[in-house]
Amino acid sequence: MSRDVQQQLESAYVMHTFGRAPVEFVGGHGMTLVDDEGREYLDFLAGIGVCCLGHGHPALTAALHDQTDRLLHVSNYFYIEHRGEVAALLSKLANDDMAGARAVADAVVAGDADAVQAAAKPAEDEQTWQTFFANSGAEANEGSMKLARLYAQRVGNGGNTIACLRGGFHGRTLETIAATMQDWLQDSFKPLPGGFVACTPNDVDELRSIFDRLGSEICAVMVEPIQGESGVHPLTPEFMRAAAELVHGVGGLLIADEVQTGIFRTGKPFAFQTLGVEPDIMSLAKGIAGGVPCGACVAKRAVADVFRPGDHGSTFGGSCLAMAAASAVLCELVRGRYDEHAAEVGSYLAERLARVPHVVDVRGAGLMVGCDLDEAAGDAHDVVSAMLGRSFVINATGAHTLRFLPPLICGREHVDALVAALAQVLA
Numbered sequence: 001m002s003r004d005v006q007q008q009l010e011s012a013y014v015m016h017t018f019g020r021a022p023v024e025f026v027g028g029h030g031m032t033l034v035d036d037e038g039r040e041y042l043d044f045l046a047g048i049g050v051c052c053l054g055h056g057h058p059a060l061t062a063a064l065h066d067q068t069d070r071l072l073h074v075s076n077y078f079y080i081e082h083r084g085e086v087a088a089l090l091s092k093l094a095n096d097d098m099a100g101a102r103a104v105a106d107a108v109v110a111g112d113a114d115a116v117q118a119a120a121k122p123a124e125d126e127q128t129w130q131t132f133f134a135n136s137g138a139e140a141n142e143g144s145m146k147l148a149r150l151y152a153q154r155v156g157n158g159g160n161t162i163a164c165l166r167g168g169f170h171g172r173t174l175e176t177i178a179a180t181m182q183d184w185l186q187d188s189f190k191p192l193p194g195g196f197v198a199c200t201p202n203d204v205d206e207l208r209s210i211f212d213r214l215g216s217e218i219c220a221v222m223v224e225p226i227q228g229e230s231g232v233h234p235l236t237p238e239f240m241r242a243a244a245e246l247v248h249g250v251g252g253l254l255i256a257d258e259v260q261t262g263i264f265r266t267g268k269p270f271a272f273q274t275l276g277v278e279p280d281i282m283s284l285a286k287g288i289a290g291g292v293p294c295g296a297c298v299a300k301r302a303v304a305d306v307f308r309p310g311d312h313g314s315t316f317g318g319s320c321l322a323m324a325a326a327s328a329v330l331c332e333l334v335r336g337r338y339d340e341h342a343a344e345v346g347s348y349l350a351e352r353l354a355r356v357p358h359v360v361d362v363r364g365a366g367l368m369v370g371c372d373l374d375e376a377a378g379d380a381h382d383v384v385s386a387m388l389g390r391s392f393v394i395n396a397t398g399a400h401t402l403r404f405l406p407p408l409i410c411g412r413e414h415v416d417a418l419v420a421a422l423a424q425v426l427a
Contacts, residue, residue: 003036021388028055031407031414033393041391042414044406048395049228049260049368052287053332054407060290063328064321071320076313082323083133088120089330090298091129093269094282098339101269105331130304133318134295137259137285138171143297143312144283145175145222147304148253149195152219154306157251159219163210163243165201169229170222170257179222201227202235204242216250220281225271228260231401232363232370240277253280253303259295260368263287264333264408267343267366274365287408292325294318338408342366345410352419353404358426369404370397377426386425392418 003024010020023041027034031054033041046052053060074080085108092101100119107115122128132147134140145162152159162179169185170176177185178192186192197214199207201223211218221243227233244254256279261271265287268274272282280303285295295317316322332338346366353369354362358377363370373380380396387394395403406414 030054043393046407049286049405052408054409059332063324067324082327086326087131094129101334105334128301132297136295138176140283140295141170144281148220157216159217161217163221167230202239211246220253221247222255224257231397240275256282258282259285264338289325290329294322390421
């Protein structure tokens with residue numbers, strides 16, 4: 001159906017919660033998107049960091065075809081294929097055990113159940129992480145906050161306040177908006193759920209003052225290791241260490257929102273591993289299933305054990321389709337050494353962007369990169385529109401900030417094409 005017809009139908013029948021660009025994508029392959037007129041675009045947004053293997057990846061499409069032919073959904077009242085192996089892979093990756101993760105992935109791809117079980121078995125000194133599967137990042141964050149408060153009531157300090165960072169973003173539900181310390185997102189939906197306190201990112205002194213004031217009322221600190229929606233702003237190792245020490249000092253937990261930063265995006269399985277501080281709970285979504293809706297709340301076993309049947313649930317979370325997709329994606333990423341690839345190409349992207357005229361700052365890690373533009377460059381949203389006219393899909397997070405979240409298959413040649421076009425637009 002043509003874009004004009006689609007625009008008319010959506011204008012009449014779809015809620016106007018997004019300002020959409022004037023293009024309709026109908027196909028894709030690798031780094032490339034194809035619109036309804038057959039025009040091709042290089043994709044440096046990846047569905048907002050979702051399509052980590054690009055478009056039409058054979059491992060993912062084969063897994064989806066096979067699963068849709070057999071079974072889509074049965075609910076969480078039953079065991080299904082793939083859910084256990086995906087959780088095992090996430091546990092290995094949370095431990096930064098790439099060798100162990102590859103052994104599990106190799107066995108999964110080979111279809112050897114005994115080998116999967118043997119490879120997944122934790123070593124004596126290995127931390128076991130357990131997963132609750134959801135459908136989105138907001139749901140994963142809701143689960144993480146519920147788990148932290150439940151842990152506080154049943155095991156920890158009895159507190160119910162969660163410290164969050166200004167400029168963060170944790171979702172669009174009322175609870176996750178309450179945790180997102182941005183007035184423009186909150187003001188229209190008040191009264192919001194309580195139990196949250198704001199801190200400035202990387203301000204250790206302010207964080208200490210919050211703990212001095214509230215102490216054991218705080219059950220958790222929730223952070224994005226790199227704030228994505230605010231324009232790709234990394235936390236410092238010093239702040240992460242302080243957050244962990246302070247919250248553990250009052251018997252609380254550290255939550256890492258890895259919805260955007262996780263699944264090899266930053267050159268490590270998870271961004272907290274680039275900062276050297278391990279959380280107690282992390283939330284995942286976006287790239288975990290390569291485009292199929294899937295989220296995950298992942299916690300150390302001692303924390304996860306406070307959940308009992310009936311404490312939390314989801315009708316669609318961890319569905320047959322989502323688990324087949326997540327298994328295929330994680331196995332491909334682990335076996336293809338995308339951690340190394342994302343780190344190498346991401347470093348190249350940052351270096352090239354830093355040399356573009358009118359770019360004044362470049363931030364991020366791996367293939368999660370943001371850059372600020374000077375005043376002479378004009379509004380970043382106009383730059384996004386101009387780049388779309390040159391067949392590049394990019395994103396702006398503010399009037400002077402561009403964000404790049406390409407598929408993890410992105411190569412140097414794609415970076416070179418992007419930077420050449422961007423330099424022309426900014427000139």
